[in-house]
Amino acid sequence: MQEAISIQNICPHTHKAPLVLENGELSGSFLSRHFEQCSTCSDKIEALKIDRNSYLKQIPFVSAPKEIKVIFKQESNELSVRVKRRIRSMKMKRFEELTSGLKDFSLDVRKALLSMEFTLGAGLVLSVWAYLKFIN
Numbered sequence: 015m016q017e018a019i020s021i022q023n024i025c026p027h028t029h030k031a032p033l034v035l036e037n038g039e040l041s042g043s044f045l046s047r048h049f050e051q052c053s054t055c056s057d058k059i060e061a062l063k064i065d066r067n068s069y070l071k072q073i074p075f076v077s078a079p080k081e082i083k084v085i086f087k088q089e090s091n092e093l094s095v096r097v098k099r100r101i102r103s104m105k106m107k108r109f110e111e112l113t114s115g116l117k118d119f120s121l122d123v124r125k126a127l128l129s130m131e132f133t134l135g136a137g138l139v140l141s142v143w144a145y146l147k148f149i150n
Contacts, residue, residue, distance in 0.1 A: 025054040031062055 027048055034045055049055045126132055 025052050027052070028055050028058045031055060031058040034059065 027045065030045060031049070034049055049059055
């Protein structure tokens, strides 16, 4: 007999209570009217509202005073500006290291191309190639 009473107290629409709670009142729809009239469903919505409020209290700054929110927002903006400056300076430092390496490399290549050994070697190779190609 106790099982029959508990089965009657369970409404098949209670599993849709979070949907109604998240979307607010679904005006004029069957579910919103049903949740107003059915005691089981209205109890379920009230329990979900209480749980939701307790969860929101555990999230930082959801229930914090406005002054704390303003202070946090200002400090977070200052910190983000500092972090962005630091990232930019690190990027510029890396860029300067890279460009100085490229400058050193180009100076080495220029010195090598203008050196006496390279000029004589290239002249010898070109003269042998020209001799074999045109004269022979």
